[in-house]
Every structure is written in C-alpha cells, then in structure tokens.
Amino acid sequence: MSFGKRLLLFIVLPLMAAILQFAWAGRIAVEDATPQLPLLLTTLGATFCTANEGALLGFINGFLFASLSPLIGGGLGGIIVGNTLVGFGIGWLGERVFRGSTFLAPFFAAAGTLVAALIYLVAAPPPLLLHWLLVTGKTTLYNMALAILLYPLLRRLLGADQNTHAIA
C-alpha cells in the first residue's frame, strides 16, 4: 500500500468512526451499553501499525472523540492521551510480541477500552464511580463484540504491506 493511500486511510477512517459515533452510538445501544467506535478503531487499527503509527492513529481518534464529548468536568487531555497510549501500546506489542488475529481482536479491544478508561478516570474523576464502572464494563463488552465484525474489514484496509510504507 502506498504512503499516500495509507495516510488517507489514517484520516478517513477516524473521521468515519467519529461521524458514526456521533450519529449512531446512542441509537444502537443495547441495555444502555453503547460502543466507543473511535477507541475501537484505535485498538484494532493499531494491530496493523508500527508503534508510532498506532500512537498517531490513537491521537487522531482521541481528538475527534473528545471533540464530540460534552467534557463536563474536563477530560479532553485524558481522552487524547489515553487513546494515544493505547494505540502506541498495541502497535508496540504488534511489532515485538505478536500480530493481531480475529481471535485476539476482542481481547485487544477489551484491553484498549479498559486502559483508556483508566487513564480518563485519573484525568477527570467521575462523580459516581459505580456508574463509571458500569459504563466501562458495558462499553468494553460492546467493543469486544464489534471487534469480531470490524477486524476483518480493517485487516483488508490496513493490513496489506503494513510496514513497507509506514507513516511514522
């Protein structure tokens, strides 16, 4: 895949995830569980990236998601930093330890969602911890389920020749 095409995907995919999150997240809720599509894109996309590419993908997704969030009580920095670290971490693991697979995708999604939520918890402590735990648990489960569906699509888009024209 050419550098230009890969760069374009790094812009288009986060924008699509953010628009879908904006328009549909609340509408596709199951028992009050809603997905976090930008974060899911970070966790799954980073498995096809170098560590620095994963960080960049996480940064873009984090910024877009933070722009949609009401951010009552702050937390913009926490969301961006959380997504960036998750993207970097998964990219780093992918480079050194193992490549992603459809089987592993839900676990990456779960780990990424939990780590980002923990960083957000530190950056902007929520008023009700129980509610935060409940939301995080439900979002994690939803992201895990969606990961199984989205992973093959992302592998097709980002997986080919992933290191030959790396962005960062």
Added chain:
Amino acid sequence: MLPPERQHGHLRYKALLLLLLLGTLAGAWHNRLVAHGRPDPVTTWTRTALAYPAGTLNRFSRWCGRNFGWILRGSALERENRRLRAEVERLKAENASLQEAAAENVQLQQDLGFVRTLPKPPIAAWVIALRPDPNFNTIVISRGSNDGVHVHSVVVTRDGLVGQVSEVTPNTATVVLLTDRNGMVGARVQRASSRAVGLCRGNYSPLIPLIDLAGDADIRPGDKIVTAGYGVFPPGIPIGTVVSVQVDQGHTSKQALVKPAVDFNRLEEVYVLR
C-alpha cells in the same frame, strides 16, 4: 522509516512524546478556556464540521428505519405498522381539513399544545446525536448560538422537560439530560393539596431521584411532578410521575423516584425555550 529494531530509543519515542505533549497541552488549553466561560475554538469547529454529516446520516437512518425496519422487526409488527400508517394517513387528511378551517399558525400552535402556554415561540431542533459519549447522558441538537440557543437554555418536548444546554457551537448545542448527574431541577408535586417541593437530580438511572423533600412532605406514588420555577426553568413543565417514596430512618426527609415523562431513548425532535 527504519525497522523498529534499528531505531535508537530516543528516536523511537520522540513521536509518542510529541503527541502526548500535544494532547496534554490541548487539554490544559481547553480547560483554561472553559473555566473562563469561553468555548474552545478547535473542538467547536470540529464538532460543527462533524455535525453536518452526522445529522444527514441520522436522518437517512431514520428514513431507512421507517421504510425498511419491518425486515428486522418482523411481519407482525409490519402489520401493526401498516395499520398505524393507515391511521396516520386518515389523521393527516383530517388534520389538513382542519388546517384549512383555521389560521395556519394558530392551528399549528394548537397542535403543539404546550407551545401556546409559552411566552415566546420555542426553537424546534433535531436530535443529531444521542449520548455520543457513554460517560454522559447528553444529546446534541441541530441548533446553536446562530439560532439564539445559549448555555442554560431549557429544552423540552411536548411530553415534558428534557434538560438544559451545557455547551453551544454556532450550529449545534449539547443538552445535559435530566437523567445525567449534572442535570438537576427544582421540582414540585402537581396536586393542589400537596405542593411539596424538592430537587430532581439524575444519577444515570432511568428513574430520577427527587431529593430534599421535607419529612412531612405530602407525596405519593402516582403524583405528577412538574418544575417548581426556580432558576432558568419556567414553572409547570412536566418532569414525570412518582413511582415510589422512601422515608429516611429519622423521618426528617423523604426521597421519591420519578419516572420521566420523556422517553430519553427515543428523542428525535425537541424544543428550546427562549
């Protein structure tokens, strides 16, 4: 780019450190602006830009749901849907003839019912995002500062109170729903023999706690709860119906749970009070 194993440590993490620094600075800048009551231009611009495609997608999906939703919902529901559609057509025709009989604006106001009671006509808005962030019970609506919406504007439907605007961009506004922890409103029992007053404060559950009621407050299940008229909220807007009442051990205060009059999961159109 060098393969990972050939990169030096400090080069390896330079990009990450730069992005983390950028993210932290952006967060600090945002918090600083918000603390001074000013909107963050970068997130405002981004949200405004995303609102257009998201709004279009939302309208398109609603159209698909109306026209093709029967595929998912099954044939029984489709029959019910057909019957209701026929009923709607009949009512539409009836409505059209009624509209001809009276002045158009007055008739529309009568259809909306509650609008007549308002001192100024409200601003109608579409819901373009329902709870975009799972951590908050908020919606984003298709009207902003350009339309006269401002922070603390009160948002209602014809069923009752929805919440209060917390953030505005030129073309969108974020509304904190009553069920959110940050949504609270002075409330009153709508019964002549009671008029007990308390505070409705959301805790993210579907039922809204009505707290700060006096120990001898006359409140019982089935009572209608309306806004008390404190702060920016006009009095008399329906909030919901009491489903249960609890008395604390010392009988010094009561707490009730209120089922909201508005179905927050099915919000499509709302009105912003001027």
